[in-house]
Amino acid sequence: MASSGKMDALKTASKNLLKQLQAAAQKDGDVRVAIVPFAAELFGWYVATGEGDDKAGAYAVQGQGAALVERVEGNVQAVMGLPLL
Numbered sequence: 001m002a003s004s005g006k007m008d009a010l011k012t013a014s015k016n017l018l019k020q021l022q023a024a025a026q027k028d029g030d031v032r033v034a035i036v037p038f039a040a041e042l043f044g045w046y047v048a049t050g051e052g053d054d055k056a057g058a059y060a061v062q063g064q065g066a067a068l069v070e071r072v073e074g075n076v077q078a079v080m081g082l083p084l085l
Contacts, residue, residue: 030074031078033060033069033073034069036069058071062080
């Protein structure tokens with residue numbers, strides 16, 4: 001099997017990811033997200049997508065919720081979840 005005995009690469013990748021996340025957490029500080037002015041049609045559409053049902057803050061900057069975001073001040077990666085799949 002070609003992948004036999006290659007767990008070291010996985011371990012190294014995990015270690016590098018952890019280091020990057022720790023460095024980002026230390027330097028990013030506060031991130032501010034400005035939401036567009038309220039428009040019933042836009043917000044109604046987003047609620048109907050169901051995307052925000054399981055999100056902190058009820059929207060996803062990286063998903064369809066991007067339509068609700070006017071601007072992000074700071075590192076946008078700091079307000080996104082960690083996509084593992």
